[in-house]
Amino acid sequence: MGILMILFTFLGGLTLSAQSAVNGTFGRKAGTIETTLLTFLTGTMFLAIIILFFGHGNLLAIVEVPKWQLSAVFLGVLFLLFIIAAVPKIGVIATNITVIIGQLVIGILIDNFGWFNSLVIPLDMKRGFALLFMIIALYFIYKGNTRASEEISA
Amino acid sequence: MRYISYILALLAGAALSFEGAIYGELGKTIGKLETSFYNFFIGSIILGLLWLFFGKGKFSYIVEAPKWTLLGGVLGVVYLTSIVISVPFVGVGITMVAVIIGQLVMSIVIEHYGWLGSKKSRVNKEKIFAVISMIIALILVY
Known part of the structure; x- marks a missing residue:
């Protein structure tokens, strides 16, 4: 089980590199902000479906958590913006x-x-x-x- | 000008670590997949605004682009989900090492063959040394 999981996670890493390449390619034509927007939009759609079937947390608790925990979304946005800007250059x-x-x-x-x-x-x-x-x-x-x-x- | 891109990439990594630590806390309250959903959902809104005011590119390129270039979002979700599933089984340390090594190996292959539309750039001694140094660093950290 352990080895299988490690292999599975390794594949997860492969997809992250593939993502930066794919986004870099799209970004060269469409622009950095546009590519990041597309990534977030499609990601939201897929996660919505995944959560419907496999989510067992409580999304509504979001109104009760300390606000600083919600601020990370800005970091998430910066992360993708910066990567999409860097790939075509380096x-x-x-x-x-x-x-x-x-x-x-x-x-x-x-x-x-x-x-x-x-x-x-x-x-x-x-x-x-x-x-x-x-x-x-x-x-x-x-x-x-x-x-x-x-x-x-x- | 080139080194600005390196600084951006460094900052991106730094953001990722802060994000991971903060979302770790959020995930305890609302659930991990729900946390990712929150990130993508609110992120879409922020980017929608950024795009409205600062977008200089061409969003309509979506309709003419080859379909596979639209897969970035899905790949991100696959990555995230694989981590969420794996951590309870093998722990954060091994998960991160496996993910990062996967990422490094794939980067080399993609760039060497110029896959997925990336600029083809031959693997050379220095790049291999860089990856080996990273693997040593990883093992030392975890």
């Missing part, structure tokens, strides 16, 4: 690696300080090295991309 790999680095760095900070009621996991040596490797990765992807585009123009 490509799928560089965008994805850079996004993941931003995600992990902030994730490590949130864990360290226990923001938003999260579990506190201090920034230790291991995570310090992890940050180092991320910087190395960022350097390589920048280099690799510059070289690849030089080869194309040459």
Whole structure:
């Protein structure tokens, strides 16, 4: 079961990359805001159907939760806008690696300080090295991309 | 100009982490799928407004675009749902590692072959090193 789940999640990761490529392609013709709007609209439609059949939470409780929990939607919007803007300029790999680095760095900070009621996991040596490797990765992807585009123009 | 795109992508990742932490709390009250629905629904409204006032592109391109380029929203939902299903079984750590490695591998393949309309860009040493460094970093984090 565990292995199957891991494989399944791996496939989830594949779809995220596919999404950035597909959206990048659509965005080149239709524009960044337009592409993000389309993604949100179709996502809403699919989720509406999924929730009808599989939702067992309580959507109406939304009026009772603290308002700061609702503010994350602005972040969700920024996330997609930024990705759709970046892919056509720097490509799928560089965008994805850079996004993941931003995600992990902030994730490590949130864990360290226990923001938003999260579990506190201090920034230790291991995570310090992890940050180092991320910087190395960022350097390589920048280099690799510059070289690849030089080869194309040459 | 190129580095601005890198900064945007970094900020996107940062937004994703904040979003994840905040939505984790919201999900406890209203449910995970409901949280995603909230995100997409209200996000559509925000973007509708942004588009009305600042949209410079061509939304009507929807009708002439190849149908597969309209699938971005569905793919996002598949991704989200796979995480929601997987976390209770294998935990957040393994889920994130699996998702991210999937994402990295797929990025390389897509870009190398120029699939899904992306600009074709050969895999080179540096890109492989970048992915390996990311995998090491991931293992160290979780």
